[in-house]
Amino acid sequence: MEGKKSIGIQSKKEEDLSKWYEEVCLKSELVEFAKVKGFMVIRPRGYSIWEKIKENFEKIINKPLGVKNAYFPILIPESFFKKESEHAEGFTPEVAWIDKELTKDSERLAIRPTSETIMYNSYSRWIRSYKDLPLKINQWCNIVRWETKATRLFLRTREFLWQEGHNVYETDEECEKETIEIIKRYKKISEDLLGIPVLVGKKSEKEKFAGAKHTYTIEAFMPDGKALQCGTSHNLGQGFAKVFGISFLGRDEKKHFPFQNSWGLSTRLIGGVVMTHSDNSGLVLPPKVAENQLVIIPLIFKGKEKEVLKKSEEVFKSLKKFNPIMDNSEDYSPGYKFSEYELKGIPLRIEIGPRDLEKGVVTLVRRDTKEKSESKIKDLQKEVPKILERIQKDLFLKAKKRMEDSIIKVKTKEEFEEGMKNKKLIKMDWCGKTVCEEKIKDETGATTRCVTFEKKKISGNCPFCSEKAIEEMYFSRSY
């Protein structure tokens, strides 16, 4: 029943999440460790998830908001990088520099930890008048941040893939409105495509992007009680425009500095999907991000194989749009194949054997619940999409319930500490002060996640510093 140990997942999600997570990532062939610490090889099965995210992103964000894709260089001259002082200070500890002879005749070059500076240098030439605005540009690229903390597949690697959007607007209102619009669309991608429920809200002063006025975030909550920041949208105000000399002639024929935002989400989301949905049999993927939505396994018996194979072929052809895998190889027993495709996270399995054919049906097995059902062959066109939709929905609802059940509101330090011990996602009315935030981190290990957009009545004083509470903040440990 347990299967062959060395092939399947050996750790248990509920016992050792971290080991289990690594095993799922590696054994489902999404990814492998690269030679250099903190780097990873994203294999085709993993990259296909990223491609689904990209497709969805283009549809949900770029097309409707009129954002164009472009590409800027990976190397940033030190002088660009240092122009905005808060930005430079924030990123300096994790910038990798090209420090070789290559650059001996010129200035040092940074490998991009984010591309504001190099993009805005171009923007300063591209933007002349209000007629050039809004300017909306996105790039898909890799980023290097030299992490000193422990690295983790997808969740924290020194190199990762992301998109970074950089928009420029005439007015503050326009800029702020779209900064929020984008974080809401990130939520949509996370929840509707990936089935990862998130909180949406505003980051604290301390946690905001270096150089931004303020930052909006989507925050997911992992089974071990740690939050995962899944995407951010920063209102940059006019700070970068001023130092990069981005200005435009306004409708009033006067010179103005425009308002900017930048926003990104990364391959970290893949880690979020794996951790959120997968189980002790391996990867579980929401159907919308699965490259192959189903696998057909004919159950081949001596003497009856012709009919089974013929029907399977028919079913295979009729379900082409789900990009099915057909495994009619005779090298493995059905049980082996079942485990194999469970490990790899194929959302739906169709078994076709002599017993089914006698009844004119096939057997359908959901990857997420392993629940079996039968469907008449002629009903498959209707039945398959219905089950896939149900899987998609159930995965999200299950994750959502888990997150909601983890949230507790606390009013005292003791309750806060108790909540941390129980791996809860804590919300608390607090003072909003950075010094207090640092103290809370020191004492409890928790960092601020965000203040959501919902209007809340705030009462009392901050349990940690006794000053007047001004907002309801979420706290937890984080990745």
Added chain:
RNA sequence: GGGGCUGUGGGGUAGCCUGGUAGCCUUUGACGUUUGGGACGUCACGACCCCGGUUCAAAUCCGGGCAGCCCCA
């Protein structure tokens, strides 16, 4: 940043203390018998993380590096 643990074919491991033929399970390839939850047989391929030291001899002992994991800050 501090501390600890680990590294043997693709995966899981034995051997290391006490130096001397690298053993087992699994995977992979071929053939045959099988096939409703990781089938069986036969044959074959495949490994001591790297660099240095000690030694007649190093997977094993010593030093350094690299990589992964865990705990604490």
